[in-house]
Amino acid sequence: MPEFNNLRNRVAVVGVGTTAYGSFPETDEYGLAAEAFRNALEDCKLDKSKIDGLLTCRIPSYSRMGEVLGLDPRWTITLPGHGRMSGMGLIEATIALATGQANYVALLYANIGRSRRVFYGGDESPGYWDPWGFTSPGAGHAMMFRRHMELYGTNTRQLAEVSVAFREHARLNPMAVMKAPMTIDDHEASRPIVTPLRLLDYCLINDGAVCLILTTKERAADLVKPPVLVSGFGGREAYCTASIENFQFDFWYDQVSASANDAFAMADVGVKDVDALMCYDNFSPTVLFSLEGLGFCERGEGGAFVEGGALKLGGRLPTNTDGGHLSNSYMQGWALNVEAVRQLRGECGARQIPDCEVITYAQATPCTRVIVYTRA
Amino acid sequence: MDRDQAPQPQDVYRKPLPVITPLNKPFWDYALQSVFALQFCARCGDAHLPPSPVCPKCLSEDQSWKPASGRGTLESWADFHRAYWDGFKEELPYRTCLVKLDEGPLIISNLIGDDAKTKIGARLRVTFERVTEEIAIPKFVLD
Numbered sequence: 001m002p003e004f005n006n007l008r009n010r011v012a013v014v015g016v017g018t019t020a021y022g023s024f025p026e027t028d029e030y031g032l033a034a035e036a037f038r039n040a041l042e043d044c045k046l047d048k049s050k051i052d053g054l055l056t057c058r059i060p061s062y063s064r065m066g067e068v069l070g071l072d073p074r075w076t077i078t079l080p081g082h083g084r085m086s087g088m089g090l091i092e093a094t095i096a097l098a099t100g101q102a103n104y105v106a107l108l109y110a111n112i113g114r115s116r117r118v119f120y121g122g123d124e125s126p127g128y129w130d131p132w133g134f135t136s137p138g139a140g141h142a143m144m145f146r147r148h149m150e151l152y153g154t155n156t157r158q159l160a161e162v163s164v165a166f167r168e169h170a171r172l173n174p175m176a177v178m179k180a181p182m183t184i185d186d187h188e189a190s191r192p193i194v195t196p197l198r199l200l201d202y203c204l205i206n207d208g209a210v211c212l213i214l215t216t217k218e219r220a221a222d223l224v225k226p227p228v229l230v231s232g233f234g235g236r237e238a239y240c241t242a243s244i245e246n247f248q249f250d251f252w253y254d255q256v257s258a259s260a261n262d263a264f265a266m267a268d269v270g271v272k273d274v275d276a277l278m279c280y281d282n283f284s285p286t287v288l289f290s291l292e293g294l295g296f297c298e299r300g301e302g303g304a305f306v307e308g309g310a311l312k313l314g315g316r317l318p319t320n321t322d323g324g325h326l327s328n329s330y331m332q333g334w335a336l337n338v339e340a341v342r343q344l345r346g347e348c349g350a351r352q353i354p355d356c357e358v359i360t361y362a363q364a365t366p367c368t369r370v371i372v373y374t375r376a
Numbered sequence: 377m378d379r380d381q382a383p384q385p386q387d388v389y390r391k392p393l394p395v396i397t398p399l400n401k402p403f404w405d406y407a408l409q410s411v412f413a414l415q416f417c418a419r420c421g422d423a424h425l426p427p428s429p430v431c432p433k434c435l436s437e438d439q440s441w442k443p444a445s446g447r448g449t450l451e452s453w454a455d456f457h458r459a460y461w462d463g464f465k466e467e468l469p470y471r472t473c474l475v476k477l478d479e480g481p482l483i484i485s486n487l488i489g490d491d492a493k494t495k496i497g498a499r500l501r502v503t504f505e506r507v508t509e510e511i512a513i514p515k516f517v518l519d
Contacts, residue, residue, distance in 0.1 A: 133392075133470055192469070195469070
């Protein structure tokens with residue numbers, strides 16, 4: 001048992017705040033993050049003066065952020081704007097709180113990629129394989145999914161199940177960006193980008209911000225919302241083929257599997273106890289890879305697992321009930337953690353999972369993380 | 377984003393060229409001679425690509441470039457239907473591939489060959505496309 005297992009249920013998410021999602025060229029990261037921060041404080045009725053830990057992600061300057069919010073914390077971490085930092089940030093904040101480095105940590109994420117017209121490929125993000133025309137994070141996932149198709153017989157109609165399920169959830173989420181109905185045939189007919197992936201396998205690019213406020217379990221009892229406990233976590237990196245962006249030869253299977261083993265053991269739950277999955281979905285194939293690594297199905301059987309709407313509300317494993325990155329909002333994992341909290345509190349209205357007690361967040365990425373949340 | 381739409385002379389190469397550094401220069405120097413070379417560790421023999429200032433296995437600084445087999449197996453491929461650079465617009469869709477070289481490292485390249493034989497595990501060999509006076513780009517064909 002790793003020593004960090006004694007951090008089980010020591011820290012809780014007590015406040016969550018989000019902005020509207022869309023295109024907001026009139027503001028910037030600081031304006032968006034400030035709105036999410038205000039909403040999170042309001043959510044738990046915490047006085048701003050209590051915040052003594054600050055974590056920023058994809059925000060240009062942590063000190064300017066502190067200036068905007070009028071904060072002089074005693075603990076700060078800043079994380080780059082990569083789509084794999086949310087899990088890392090939540091774990092670091094948990095450790096800081098459990099070890100008394102801070103009493104209340106605000107985690108702030110803002111993304112203004114839509115207004116700044118970020119494309120994620122070509123000259124904007126130079127890479128080693130540019131002379132061969134290989135660029136963009138989606139290309140790494142296309143390469144992995146073709147491999148998965150060849151090795152296991154997975155097909156794109158199975159991949160469509162992921163996008164279709166999440167779109168159905170987004171249609172139940174008033175905040176979601178994409179609400180047009182989608183069928184498997186719509187997915188198959190959408191514009192090819194880097195095949196085997198098509199437009200509807202790609203996440204959105206939108207502006208918005210997210211804030212989570214964490215504190216210790218004891219302090220959480222004094223706040224208004226039911227605390228959601230950080231019950232388990234685990235992580236593994238995969239850097240040894242980092243020049244091929246967003247790619248791992250074996251679909252991050254070993255990383256996800258080891259992270260899940262650690263997280264489930266720490267939380268003392270099993271795969272069968274999980275009521276819902278919040279799964280990093282920058283591109284739809286990642287969801288299949290995550291399901292296999294997490295142990296919801298056998299290796300190579302992610303495609304078969306998702307058939308027939310298994311990921312939809314009421315299905316075998318409701319996943320990304322807010323619509324995920326594919327249809328709700330591209331908040332790089334942060335909004336998925338907020339959705340986990342809202343589901344466990346029972347605040348999700350039309351998309352609420354009944355009797356929801358255990359939710360797993362997973363990011364199958366070069367920095368793989370798995371977090372288990374439970375209701376206190 | 378609109379670039380100059382004026383016709384370009386046929387002999388101007390408009391796709392991205394490699395960024396030559398002291399570390400990777402031998403790769404491109406060999407390529408210009410139609411030789412596919414890899415960086416090898418003089419201490420433990422590990423072959424690596426992209427090149428590295430130290431051996432990723434044993435951390436030795438004693439690295440040297442040697443001609444390699446230029447052969448490998450096809451591990452995957454992906455077809456670009458979107459041009460992230462204007463220079464690729466003319467040849468959409470174009471095929472990129474993932475090759476496991478016989479010496480061990482993975483390389484991303486372009487695959488030349490017919491669809492029917494494009495299968496995981498297919499044997500490939502290198503070929504060079506001379507694109508400018510200074511640069512020849514290694515690509516792979518079905519063996």
